[in-house]
Amino acid sequence: EVAYSQSTGQKEQLSRCLQRGIRRVQDLCKVLQLPVAFEETAVCYLQRALQLPAFHLASLEKKELLGGCCVLVACRQRRWPLTMGTVCSLLYAQHEAFAGVFLSLQRELGISVPALSLADLVATHLSSFRLVQPSASVPAAFLEDKEKLLARTVAIVELASETWLVTGRHPVPVVTAAAFLAWQSLRPGPRLSCPLARFCRLAGVELPPPAHLRLRELLDILLAMASQLSWLRGFRLDKKSVVKHVGELLQHRLFLLKHAFSQQEQQGTAPGQDSGSHSPAVAQQQGCPSAGQGQRGGTLRPLLPPCLIHPRKRLRAVAPSAPATATTGDEPISDSEIEQYLRSPEEIQAFRKAKAW
Amino acid sequence: MDADSDVALDILITNVVCVFRTRCHLNLRKIALEGANVIYKRDVGKVLMKLRKPRITATIWSSGKVICTGATRILLFLLYSEEEAKFGARRLARSLQKLGFQVIFTDFKVVNVLAVCNMPFEIRLPEFTKNNRPHASYEPELHPAVCYRIKSLRATLQIFSTGSITVTG
Numbered sequence: 001e002v003a004y005s006q007s008t009g010q011k012e013q014l015s016r017c018l019q020r021g022i023r024r025v026q027d028l029c030k031v032l033q034l035p036v037a038f039e040e041t042a043v044c045y046l047q048r049a050l051q052l053p054a055f056h057l058a059s060l061e062k063k064e065l066l067g068g069c070c071v072l073v074a075c076r077q078r079r080w081p082l083t084m085g086t087v088c089s090l091l092y093a094q095h096e097a098f099a100g101v102f103l104s105l106q107r108e109l110g111i112s113v114p115a116l117s118l119a120d121l122v123a124t125h126l127s128s129f130r131l132v133q134p135s136a137s138v139p140a141a142f143l144e145d146k147e148k149l150l151a152r153t154v155a156i157v158e159l160a161s162e163t164w165l166v167t168g169r170h171p172v173p174v175v176t177a178a179a180f181l182a183w184q185s186l187r188p189g190p191r192l193s194c195p196l197a198r199f200c201r202l203a204g205v206e207l208p209p210p211a212h213l214r215l216r217e218l219l220d221i222l223l224a225m226a227s228q229l230s231w232l233r234g235f236r237l238d239k240k241s242v243v244k245h246v247g248e249l250l251q252h253r254l255f256l257l258k259h260a261f262s263q264q265e266q267q268g269t270a271p272g273q274d275s276g277s278h279s280p281a282v283a284q285q286q287g288c289p290s291a292g293q294g295q296r297g298g299t300l301r302p303l304l305p306p307c308l309i310h311p312r313k314r315l316r317a318v319a320p321s322a323p324a325t326a327t328t329g330d331e332p333i334s335d336s337e338i339e340q341y342l343r344s345p346e347e348i349q350a351f352r353k354a355k356a357w
Numbered sequence: 358m359d360a361d362s363d364v365a366l367d368i369l370i371t372n373v374v375c376v377f378r379t380r381c382h383l384n385l386r387k388i389a390l391e392g393a394n395v396i397y398k399r400d401v402g403k404v405l406m407k408l409r410k411p412r413i414t415a416t417i418w419s420s421g422k423v424i425c426t427g428a429t430r431i432l433l434f435l436l437y438s439e440e441e442a443k444f445g446a447r448r449l450a451r452s453l454q455k456l457g458f459q460v461i462f463t464d465f466k467v468v469n470v471l472a473v474c475n476m477p478f479e480i481r482l483p484e485f486t487k488n489n490r491p492h493a494s495y496e497p498e499l500h501p502a503v504c505y506r507i508k509s510l511r512a513t514l515q516i517f518s519t520g521s522i523t524v525t526g
Binding site for chain 2 (some may be wrong): 083084085099102103106111112115116154164166167168169171172275328329330331333335337338339340341342343347348352
């Protein structure tokens with residue numbers, strides 16, 4: 001018995017471009033081990049897209065990427081955690097080109113693509129770690145139980161989400177940094193000396209460049225929270241020693257977040273804010289959770305997006321012109337103003353000689 | 358944000374794109390030779406001309422179509438307006454007249470305006486996107502902001518978690 005899709009009858013009705021696209025979609029689904037329903041949905045989107053002029057007349061390179069985009073959309077709609085980075089690496093595609101085709105597909109077909117679920121992404125990301133399976137290349141002290149690692153990582157990712165470390169950022173570096181912290185905290189003794197790069201090598205995953213920054217931000221948050229735990233106040237915690245207490249900090253995180261970053265009675269401006277209307281009091285009034293100033297060893301640390309705490313140099317606004325000199329667009333233009341944009345005859349000659357026109 | 362709170366927001370126009378036609382053929386080679394502040398892109402068949410006041414860059418085609426865009430210096434945001442865009446376009450047309458072309462300034466139209474605004478609060482982008490589908494789209498793997506499209510106004514807003522909003526349309 002031969003399925004109709006494998007018979008020649010169906011292929012005769014389809015264009016070569018569509019046949020190639022369908023084959024690409026089927027290959028991707030096979031590599032990613034996706035259920036059959038995903039493949040059918042992706043093929044359906046591909047057929048619809050190739051009927052539209054925006055894709056029918058597109059370059060072959062874009063049509064190659066279109067199959068991957070359809071698979072990604074199908075996965076997202078069924079909450080299957082698949083990142084764009086994975087699809088790009090399977091297609092050997094440039095990230096920018098893939099992004100362009102993906103956004104065009106969304107727009108042209110008018111489909112709503114749900115956001116990538118972080119919790120699902122964590123589960124998928126950790127399942128590819130070699131540290132959760134016994135292996136000759138992984139020391140015994142570094143092996144970890146998958147369920148425990150997953151639970152701890154999800155809790156740290158939720159903490160990152162509540163403290164503005166996830167919004168507006170690529171999710172994979174956050175998940176990598178959270179997994180590293182979770183792994184270290186579950187058995188700190190032999191693991192504290194292992195750096196992030198070695199952890200990723202042992203786990204068999206790539207180290208995304210921003211992961212170091214996300215790790216540093218997470219440790220800052222944990223240190224601020226640890227300062228509120230009464231039995232830890234006597235200790236001088238640093239970025240290494242605080243990892244041993246991650247379990248306790250996560251257990252009481254709602255209380256600790258509220259108290260570590262609650263607004264002080266004396267309000268000053270939070271550091272790095274350039275707008276006068278952007279004060280912590282206003283921010284808290286607006287419903288931003290736990291926004292305000294906190295003190296840790298004398299330093300102010302409001303719970304705000306990191307780009308507000310450490311802003312880049314902001315552009316200075318030009319002073320607006322007075323109402324009396326407001327432009328209407330129909331002002332007279334004097335000849336002298338225009339002369340500056342024209343070359344003199346001598347300059348024209350010199351330029352012509354230099355360019356040899 | 359309370360409904361009763363009265364917070365003034367500054368909306369700054371940072372760029373205006375406009376087009377106009379000269380109703381005559383333009384010799385790009387002559388413009389490149391006799392005009393100052395001019396870049397001749399022979400391979401794509403256009404000339405770029407920069408004016409100082411207002412600070413605009415004009416793209417000129419031989420068909421007589423001209424597109425003017427505002428320019429920003431590295432350290433300054435330039436406050437820009439549609440009136441200044443028209444004034445700049447007229448100055449450019451006048452410059453072309455001085456070069457000897459029979460320019461008639463017609464079909465002036467503002468095609469795009471870029472403005473920025475800062476909200477006095479932070480925005481949780483995933484929740485915002487969830488509550489504003491299908492207008493809002495958020496892909497953190499591609500861009501750190503939410504893209505909010507208003508079809509009726511043909512405007513696109515980029516909303517950042519810091520509360521900064523960029524409006525194009």
